[in-house]
Amino acid sequence: MMTRSWGLAGLLAVAGLSLWLLIASPSALLGFDGGKLGVALLVTTAWGSLLLLHRVPRSEFEGRAALGEWRAWIGLGFMLVAVAYYLAKVQVFQGAELWRNPEAGAVGRHLVLLLIAWAVLSQVLSSRWRGAVGEDERDREIARHAADWGHGALIFGVIGIAVTLGLSPASRLAWATPAMVSSLLVFALMWGWLCEYAASAVYYWRDRH
Incomplete structure (x- = not known):
């Protein structure tokens, strides 16, 4: 359960970073198009979410919502x-x-x-x-x-x-x-x-x- 919580926190942190890269597009700061990196991180977050969903027992899903x-x-x-x-x-x-x-x-x-x-x-x-x-x-x-x-x-x-x-x-x-x-x-x-x-x-x- 602790590992799963840390995994969820990590996904949320990566999602927040990707959203900042998408909206701010800090190309001057990074030296390249931050929007492309933001999209790549969002796709990574989506796949990480898929992996997390596969590892969670269905009974746990049904018990929460x-x-x-x-x-x-x-x-x-x-x-x-x-x-x-x-x-x-x-x-x-x-x-x-x-x-x-x-x-x-x-x-x-x-x-x-x-x-x-x-x-x-x-x-x-x-x-x-x-x-x-x-x-x-x-x-x-x-x-x-x-x-x-x-x-x-x-x-x-x-x-x-x-x-x-x-x-x-x-x-x-x-x-x-x-x-x-x-x-x-x-x-x-x-x-x-x-x-x-x-x-x-x-x-x-x-x-x-």
Whole structure:
């Protein structure tokens, strides 16, 4: 148990370092692109998490939280990283042509890698519940309410973008390049997922307490 706790603490420390490298990109300090190192460390953290999950007995997982709650908390962590990274790098999408902007392409690849890592980790987590009841009426009810929060957040984000573009004078829309608008729509999706995972985690937490 002590070794497992130290392993979890180490993974959290590496994840924090990788997030700093992604957001700050201290190339002047390190002498190379810190963003690439941050992505590499995030992938390493994801694989370390997979290894840790494989070593933990399923009974220990089931005793602490349901599958839906594990998914909610891990998904919330991944979405927080993705949203924070996007907000820190949103200025790179101000170019008129996305495919000719290497910085924007790098940010897009990093976000895709984050989503892939979460998808793989989610599948491994689900495999730990194979042969057991992974969802009951409570889980379905929480999922329905959380999805309502996610849909509402997505709709709010899309309407906010539409209103901003529709009501702002053309002289103040120099920032609204096609690349920027498309990135904002992707951000609206991430915002919806973030709110859905957050709502699901809160519902499970309230139900247990």
